[in-house]
Amino acid sequence: MQRLSRLYGLFALLMLAPLLGVAAxxxxxxxxxxxxxxxxxxxxxxTEVGGKDYVAQPERIAVFDNDGTLWSEQPMYFEVLFALDExxxxxxxxxxxxxQQPFKAVLAGDQKALAATGMDGLLKIVAATxxxxxxxxxxxxxxQWLASAVHPKTxxxxxxxxxxxxxxxxxxxxxxxxxTYIVSGGEVAFMRxxxxxxxxxxxxQVIGTTLEARFQDTGGKYSIVRSPKxxxxxxxxxxxxxxxxxxxxxxxxxxGNSDGDLQMLQWTTAGNGLRFAGLVHHTDARREWAYDRxxxxxxxxxxxxxxxxxxxxxxxxxxEWQRIYPFDSNKDx
Amino acid sequence: MQRLSRLYGLFALLMLAPLLGVAAxxxxxxxxxxxxxxxxxxxxxxTEVGGKDYVAQPERIAVFDNDGTLWSEQPMYFEVLFALDExxxxxxxxxxxxxQQPFKAVLAGDQKALAATGMDGLLKIVAATxxxxxxxxxxxxxxQWLASAVHPKTxxxxxxxxxxxxxxxxxxxxxxxxxTYIVSGGEVAFMRxxxxxxxxxxxxQVIGTTLEARFQDTGGKYSIVRSPKxxxxxxxxxxxxxxxxxxxxxxxxxxGNSDGDLQMLQWTTAGNGLRFAGLVHHTDARREWAYDRxxxxxxxxxxxxxxxxxxxxxxxxxxEWQRIYPFDSNKDx
Numbered sequence: 001m002q003r004l005s006r007l008y009g010l011f012a013l014l015m016l017a018p019l020l021g022v023a024a025x026x027x028x029x030x031x032x033x034x035x036x037x038x039x040x041x042x043x044x045x046x047t048e049v050g051g052k053d054y055v056a057q058p059e060r061i062a063v064f065d066n067d068g069t070l071w072s073e074q075p076m077y078f079e080v081l082f083a084l085d086e087x088x089x090x091x092x093x094x095x096x097x098x099x100q101q102p103f104k105a106v107l108a109g110d111q112k113a114l115a116a117t118g119m120d121g122l123l124k125i126v127a128a129t130x131x132x133x134x135x136x137x138x139x140x141x142x143x144q145w146l147a148s149a150v151h152p153k154t155x156x157x158x159x160x161x162x163x164x165x166x167x168x169x170x171x172x173x174x175x176x177x178x179x180t181y182i183v184s185g186g187e188v189a190f191m192r193x194x195x196x197x198x199x200x201x202x203x204x205q206v207i208g209t210t211l212e213a214r215f216q217d218t219g220g221k222y223s224i225v226r227s228p229k230x231x232x233x234x235x236x237x238x239x240x241x242x243x244x245x246x247x248x249x250x251x252x253x254x255x256g257n258s259d260g261d262l263q264m265l266q267w268t269t270a271g272n273g274l275r276f277a278g279l280v281h282h283t284d285a286r287r288e289w290a291y292d293r294x295x296x297x298x299x300x301x302x303x304x305x306x307x308x309x310x311x312x313x314x315x316x317x318x319x320e321w322q323r324i325y326p327f328d329s330n331k332d333x
Numbered sequence: 334m335q336r337l338s339r340l341y342g343l344f345a346l347l348m349l350a351p352l353l354g355v356a357a358x359x360x361x362x363x364x365x366x367x368x369x370x371x372x373x374x375x376x377x378x379x380t381e382v383g384g385k386d387y388v389a390q391p392e393r394i395a396v397f398d399n400d401g402t403l404w405s406e407q408p409m410y411f412e413v414l415f416a417l418d419e420x421x422x423x424x425x426x427x428x429x430x431x432x433q434q435p436f437k438a439v440l441a442g443d444q445k446a447l448a449a450t451g452m453d454g455l456l457k458i459v460a461a462t463x464x465x466x467x468x469x470x471x472x473x474x475x476x477q478w479l480a481s482a483v484h485p486k487t488x489x490x491x492x493x494x495x496x497x498x499x500x501x502x503x504x505x506x507x508x509x510x511x512x513t514y515i516v517s518g519g520e521v522a523f524m525r526x527x528x529x530x531x532x533x534x535x536x537x538q539v540i541g542t543t544l545e546a547r548f549q550d551t552g553g554k555y556s557i558v559r560s561p562k563x564x565x566x567x568x569x570x571x572x573x574x575x576x577x578x579x580x581x582x583x584x585x586x587x588x589g590n591s592d593g594d595l596q597m598l599q600w601t602t603a604g605n606g607l608r609f610a611g612l613v614h615h616t617d618a619r620r621e622w623a624y625d626r627x628x629x630x631x632x633x634x635x636x637x638x639x640x641x642x643x644x645x646x647x648x649x650x651x652x653e654w655q656r657i658y659p660f661d662s663n664k665d666x
Binding site: 058135179188189192202203204206210213214215217221222224231232237238240241244245246247248249263266267270 | 391468512521522525535536537539543546547548550554555557564565570571573574577578579580581582596599600603
């Protein structure tokens, strides 16, 4: 009877907890390791009114890379997989692609010939599939693709291959008065097609690579039409530059996963006061992928060295994350 | 006695009003004319839950031009006056300017020779005074200038020559869940130097003309250094382009005062649902300036015609504003 009443008391406490304002533990998909502790310590310090590290709410700017930081990026950046699918979808309107590289290789499924076209070929594919279209139409195309395409390895929609621990981190920061931004090499409209629904990040807090665009007036019908010309490459040193240009404040927290995030982390941590820099280290070949210094996609080499030199937080995915994706139902598979 | 108690009742009501949540009348410096009525009607309609014109709060984006819309712009854009003062301040470090136009004309106070250098001369002056400096240093320089420079006609600091009715409009919109942005031809860091303090608009909601910039690492010291090269001219068709690129949502309200705002107003009003487009018409030669179709600064010609064709709100400054500047103590001088 005593035991039963103790159980009942526990049950009552659990039911009452939300009413009493007892907060659930933050970051439930993170093991209580060094990274989780560093995050909680930082957030507690900058939000403690009167504390020496207190940061006023408007200055609580947090920036996140997207590919490899908020969602997976293997075997290739998902936006590139989108562009390849778009080449196939748009091919009937471009008979010339049958004989032009890199399009010919894509349409023939010739991986070797495609790889031989290199970065130049890739840029041509991105330009052809991302331009001569209004922003609104492009976002609609992206959404159409996201609604039906599935990942070659997991068979899941790409928007489900987001990192559950990072979704919890975004929520935890926002609950503590942070404004969360994406600052990514991905093209900005591509990311806006899903960032609000998937990450809770509104369009005006998504910063990315941009193409030149023009305002088009066709007899009183207006649209913004994208050109194939790159305006800003939001990678590496381009990240602090776009942060300065678009946000106009220096972040106090930055999270990335590759050498393309190095300058963003340097810029963030060089500010006055307490700062946080984090890297997602892909160490889990079983549940996700394992890669770093040698990888062609999302190479993490210089930034990993910088993290160790500067005491930045390096998240060991395999050891520190109980779950990887939201669809992982078991805490540890 | 009855009269006294009635007075007392009125007094008690006035005292209680704030406690009862009775809002003060919005836009007190606006006469109750067509413009004020159109603004209040619009804001009431888009905020009425369940109403046919209701707009969810995140979509309540309002964009404002700066020069001539939020503050004065005569006899010349204030940023140009800043650049001219900067040429004089920086001259000792540039002995070559003594013999080079347009700098020679500025230093000699030769208005005619300066005017003869035209737009090319102006761009050279802006480039020379706005680049080869970090964003942080540039903002500090701007603030230093704003703290001491005064306007040649009013003798007032430039940041006091803001329009009291527009400050009230910004407040009124924010109180109704709008996010207020500046979208202006002014250079973005110049405006960020005062926008938060003067307009209550934070840095991340200021959009403007941008220069190319680079991330500079000098032995572990990091800065963003501005180049003299124009990256984006935020005027005319450049305004909807930057709105689309940076905000990623179409505004529901836009306010400007010149032909440089035409495309922003077209883009805003072409969206679905109820939209508001407004123009400040400078009609008050006594209290401010009177100019429109013939003016070199802030020309309002095509946009005025478009406003009349499309039923946009044109604010007749002389007739519709009780006060112009915050320092106008009398309601109507």
